[in-house]
Amino acid sequence: MTAVAVLAAVLAEITTDTWWLIALAWVLTLGAVALYMASVIRRGRRLSRQVPESSRRWM
Amino acid sequence: MTQPVTPAAPEGSVAPDRSGALSTSSRGTRVLGALSLVGLVVLVLFSFAFSKPDAELGESIRIMYVHVSTVTAAYCLMLASAGFSIFAMWKRSQFADLAAHSTAEVATLLLGLTVVVGAIWGRMTWGVFWTWDARLTSTAILFLMYVGYLAVRSLPAGFRARSVRSGVVNLLAAAMIPVVRESVNWWASLHQNETALTLDPSISGLQYFTLMLSMVVFAVLAVWMVVHRFRVAWLEDQLSEVGLDAAIEARRKEAVGVVS
Numbered sequence: 001m002t003a004v005a006v007l008a009a010v011l012a013e014i015t016t017d018t019w020w021l022i023a024l025a026w027v028l029t030l031g032a033v034a035l036y037m038a039s040v041i042r043r044g045r046r047l048s049r050q051v052p053e054s055s056r057r058w059m
Numbered sequence: 060m061t062q063p064v065t066p067a068a069p070e071g072s073v074a075p076d077r078s079g080a081l082s083t084s085s086r087g088t089r090v091l092g093a094l095s096l097v098g099l100v101v102l103v104l105f106s107f108a109f110s111k112p113d114a115e116l117g118e119s120i121r122i123m124y125v126h127v128s129t130v131t132a133a134y135c136l137m138l139a140s141a142g143f144s145i146f147a148m149w150k151r152s153q154f155a156d157l158a159a160h161s162t163a164e165v166a167t168l169l170l171g172l173t174v175v176v177g178a179i180w181g182r183m184t185w186g187v188f189w190t191w192d193a194r195l196t197s198t199a200i201l202f203l204m205y206v207g208y209l210a211v212r213s214l215p216a217g218f219r220a221r222s223v224r225s226g227v228v229n230l231l232a233a234a235m236i237p238v239v240r241e242s243v244n245w246w247a248s249l250h251q252n253e254t255a256l257t258l259d260p261s262i263s264g265l266q267y268f269t270l271m272l273s274m275v276v277f278a279v280l281a282v283w284m285v286v287h288r289f290r291v292a293w294l295e296d297q298l299s300e301v302g303l304d305a306a307i308e309a310r311r312k313e314a315v316g317v318v319s
Contacts (some may be wrong), residue, residue, distance in 0.1 A: 018118050021183050025122045025176045026106075029129060030099070033280065036168055040287050044083030047294035 083290035091283035098276035105269040122180045124269055128277035130173040136166035141233035144226035156222045160212055161289040167205040174202055193242040194250035201239050204232035
């Protein structure tokens with residue numbers, strides 16, 4: 001019960017405090033872009049190993 | 060240093076090619092990536108250290124630097140995607156079809172972030188994360204239309220069918236962009252009007268500079284993202300062709316074996 005109360009208090013603080021909200025907006029934006037690009041680049045590396053070099057002309 | 064030993068490829072499959080650079084990077088993307096990274100660091104400095112709070116918006120203007128730039132980049136990519144789709148349907152261009160897909164996917168991510176960051180800004184300014192306001196609702200509909208486009212693209216189909224099907228959805232979604240843009244003028248809306256890209260911008264000085272800088276930085280970042288995503292789409296396409304060729308060759312060998 002105490003943990004839930006602490007979590008609720010933290011969430012209440014985050015969703016009302018100006019600087020928490022500003023930081024949340026920036027972290028979400030940059031974090032989502034970073035995660036997406038990490039997955040795209042990892043997929044590109046995996047696929048590059050299976051495709052003949054002639055089909056990877058940008059290298 | 061010894062080379063890693065790779066297991067032999069099964070009969071009928073294509074042996075992996077381990078020569079050359081094995082990624083979607085090139086000199087161009089490395090330059091774009093470095094520019095994006097440096098630009099983001101400078102943008103964070105300007106947004107938090109140099110830019111002062113706005114007289115009207117207060118500290119929440121610091122959210123505008125990501126909100127406005129992500130939505131501007133998303134709109135540009137959506138229009139580019141519509142252009143690629145038209146070209147793909149008209150000229151039956153596989154390149155344009157893959158480019159339409161890549162730009163739309165990155166645009167969908169950026170628009171989704173715009174909606175989420177806009178909700179955070181709404182909590183600070185209006186006291187609620189969401190309200191059924193004309194701009195918010197139309198933007199959410201636009202986002203769902205692009206999610207629909209990506210879903211249509213993932214349906215199994217040949218190149219031509221996929222290109223036409225998804226192209227039509229893409230054009231319908233792009234037609235929604237002017238509605239979203241004009242929603243604040245057509246209906247009563249809590250959302251503010253155009254802030255920066257007008258003849259008479261409502262902000263000035265360092266705040267205006269930071270907003271413009273954010274748009275440039277996110278434009279470079281979006282181009283970098285699209286180039287990588289396009290190359291992944293290209294590799295997936297090549298791989299499906301290579302797989303098809305291997306399957307045909309295996310069937311041909313089987314047929315020869317049966318006849319002899």
